[in-house]
Amino acid sequence: MGFFLVMKAEVVRSLIIMRRYWFATLTGIIMGYGFLLALVLGFFGGYVPIDKVMSVVENILGFIIGMFAFGIIGLFTSGLQGMARTGQLEQVCMSPHGLVTNFLARSFVSAVTSILSLSIVFTLVALHVGGEFHAPVLPTITLLALTYVNLIGFGFMTGGLVLIFKQTGQIATLLRLGLLLWAVFATEEIRKLPRAAQWVAHALPVTDAAICLKYVMIQGQRAMVENAAGELVPEGPYLSVFSPSYPSFYALILSSVVWTLIGISCFRYMENVSRNKGTLGAY
Amino acid sequence: MVRLERVNKIFHTRHFLLADEDTGRRTLYRKKTVHAVNDVDFAVKRGEIFGLLGPNGAGKTTAVKMISGLVRPNSGAVYVDDLHVERKRLKVLRKVGVVLEGTRTSIWPLTPLENLAYFGNLKDVKGPVLKQRSRELLNFIGLKDKMNVQVRRLSRGQKQKLAICIALIADPPVILLDEPTTGLDVQSSRAIKDKIIEITREHGKTALVTTHDMNVAQELCDRIGIINHGKLIACQPTDELLGLFAEKTFEFHLNRAPDLSLLRQIPGVEAAQLLDGEEEIVLAVTVARDEEDRSAALYGAIQCLHAQRILLRSITQRRQTLENVFLRLTGDTEPK
Numbered sequence: 156m157g158f159f160l161v162m163k164a165e166v167v168r169s170l171i172i173m174r175r176y177w178f179a180t181l182t183g184i185i186m187g188y189g190f191l192l193a194l195v196l197g198f199f200g201g202y203v204p205i206d207k208v209m210s211v212v213e214n215i216l217g218f219i220i221g222m223f224a225f226g227i228i229g230l231f232t233s234g235l236q237g238m239a240r241t242g243q244l245e246q247v248c249m250s251p252h253g254l255v256t257n258f259l260a261r262s263f264v265s266a267v268t269s270i271l272s273l274s275i276v277f278t279l280v281a282l283h284v285g286g287e288f289h290a291p292v293l294p295t296i297t298l299l300a301l302t303y304v305n306l307i308g309f310g311f312m313t314g315g316l317v318l319i320f321k322q323t324g325q326i327a328t329l330l331r332l333g334l335l336l337w338a339v340f341a342t343e344e345i346r347k348l349p350r351a352a353q354w355v356a357h358a359l360p361v362t363d364a365a366i367c368l369k370y371v372m373i374q375g376q377r378a379m380v381e382n383a384a385g386e387l388v389p390e391g392p393y394l395s396v397f398s399p400s401y402p403s404f405y406a407l408i409l410s411s412v413v414w415t416l417i418g419i420s421c422f423r424y425m426e427n428v429s430r431n432k433g434t435l436g437a438y
Numbered sequence: 439m440v441r442l443e444r445v446n447k448i449f450h451t452r453h454f455l456l457a458d459e460d461t462g463r464r465t466l467y468r469k470k471t472v473h474a475v476n477d478v479d480f481a482v483k484r485g486e487i488f489g490l491l492g493p494n495g496a497g498k499t500t501a502v503k504m505i506s507g508l509v510r511p512n513s514g515a516v517y518v519d520d521l522h523v524e525r526k527r528l529k530v531l532r533k534v535g536v537v538l539e540g541t542r543t544s545i546w547p548l549t550p551l552e553n554l555a556y557f558g559n560l561k562d563v564k565g566p567v568l569k570q571r572s573r574e575l576l577n578f579i580g581l582k583d584k585m586n587v588q589v590r591r592l593s594r595g596q597k598q599k600l601a602i603c604i605a606l607i608a609d610p611p612v613i614l615l616d617e618p619t620t621g622l623d624v625q626s627s628r629a630i631k632d633k634i635i636e637i638t639r640e641h642g643k644t645a646l647v648t649t650h651d652m653n654v655a656q657e658l659c660d661r662i663g664i665i666n667h668g669k670l671i672a673c674q675p676t677d678e679l680l681g682l683f684a685e686k687t688f689e690f691h692l693n694r695a696p697d698l699s700l701l702r703q704i705p706g707v708e709a710a711q712l713l714d715g716e717e718e719i720v721l722a723v724t725v726a727r728d729e730e731d732r733s734a735a736l737y738g739a740i741q742c743l744h745a746q747r748i749l750l751r752s753i754t755q756r757r758q759t760l761e762n763v764f765l766r767l768t769g770d771t772e773p774k
Contacts, residue, residue, distance in 0.1 A: 168556050243543065249506055251532045430508065433509045
């Protein structure tokens with residue numbers, strides 16, 4: 156109940172701010188589109204070769220997922236840091252719903268608004284470079300929801316650290332940048348890595364989310380096969396992302412559950428430590 | 439309503455390359471311990487305005503933060519409406535409205551009405567009750583005509599008024615105000631004080647106000663606790679506190695300086711000294727507290743001045759101020 160009340164408050168707040176600062180919202184989307192397009196076209200000299208379009212769109216999707224991860228985790232790190240600096244965090248800490256519920260609702264609303272704006276940017280850039288993508292409703296929404304759950308677990312963990320050591324927000328920014336890059340390059344190819352490296356890769360919160368989303372949205376849930384030119388193309392048999400034969404989806408579920416449990420437990424523990432140290436809500 | 443029982447809070451801070459205050463030498467790592475709240479015991483009754491007075495760093499804000507659950511005490515217990523703050527923190531937060539120091543407690547891009555809607559939801563107030571209460575509060579505090587203006591456009595005093603509304607949105611029986619008038623001009627400060635009195639007297643709330651402004655404490659509070667270096671060194675009704683070091687000092691405004699040795703010989707006169715007056719001579723005479731001795735001493739002083747043919751322009755009794763009491767209690771020197 157508390158979650159929905161806080162969520163309602165956050166939705167209203169976000170809508171008001173988006174409406175009141177509509178120009179900033181709009182220019183944000185245009186800037187995202189322009190920046191990404193300039194990056195892609197700049198890399199290829201103003202024109203994306205037809206045989207590269209698919210991998211470019213895949214990388215763009217990876218970048219968008221990375222941006223999403225950057226934003227969501229940022230809410231728990233620099234967002235929390237900023238709230239502490241302005242004094243708003245103290246008000247939120249004194250909400251009878253508890254800090255975890257508040258941040259869950261806050262991050263959920265932020266995730267929805269991010270998905271909406273990033274979807275627009277992705278669609279525009281993908282179409283501009285002549286690419287195409289799939290967006291089956293159920294798998295896409297399920298994967299986005301799991302991606303969010305996966306990220307908030309990690310976000311809660313880093314947010315807990317920020318509650319105690321406010322300066323760790325800066326280190327967390329480096330981590331977020333690392334995850335952004337990793338989301339671009341995370342593919343099923345990680346299965347070819349040594350077992351220990353594979354474990355490390357799967358342990359990162361964005362790996363399986365990026366792999367699954369790329370599999371659904373770019374490959375159209377088809378396995379990659381090598382064509383006559385030696386390039387990998389999604390022309391294998393159809394295999395649903397939910398199929399037990401497709402391990403990344405279940406790895407994503409496992410990762411989400413584990414990260415959420417670790418993240419929320421850490422956050423609660425750190426919240427208590429922060430109250431002991433007298434730094435809760437203060438910068 | 440609010441009770442602190444032998445509460446202690448110790449903060450540990452870690453310092454790297456901290457220079458020693460005396461020698462100036464830097465040490466690689468040093469841990470410092472601050473006893474922010476030291477065995478503090480007090481209770482605030484229902485409908486009372488209790489002032490927690492103390493210099494900067496005395497432990498006032500820490501005490502407020504412990505009542506609102508933001509800081510956990512090392513030992514002792516804090517109760518709000520008989521609920522243990524540590525064990526029933528979320529329930530306690532429904533009973534407490536807090537105005538912490540600073541003006542960024544509201545969301546600046548939103549209007550006061552939108553802020554109240556937002557914080558109302560955070561504090562479990564919803565629907566028509568929230569709408570009605572928001573309007574009533576803004577009307578009560580005097581922000582009715584600013585309810586649709588973005589907070590960033592409001593003055594500091596108006597922002598502080600909004601912070602009070604936010605604290606009151608869930609209609610809590612207890613309101614904690616940390617330095618509510620700091621940085622405000624005279625009018626805004628007066629308005630805030632009046633509203634705090636109204637909240638307690640007419641709406642039956644219990645208020646705990648921390649301040650280092652003696653005038654605010656003296657005008658506002660029914661009872662005052664003085665805290666210094668984390669220790670509660672006095673906790674009494676304001677009138678009794680003012681009478682703590684009550685000296686009967688009278689100021690005689692004269693045309694020239696009298697012979698002080700003659701005055702000091704008068705029975706009942708405990709002290710006589712000259713003060714720096716701008717255009718006239720001011721003689722401060724401290725007399726005995728006993729009424730008869732005091733009367734005799736005053737008559738004696740007047741006769742002595744008359745005998746010296748000194749023109750007596752006026753006599754005023756020096757009033758005891760909270761500032762004097764505070765300075766005496768905290769061990770600092772009393773001003774003239």
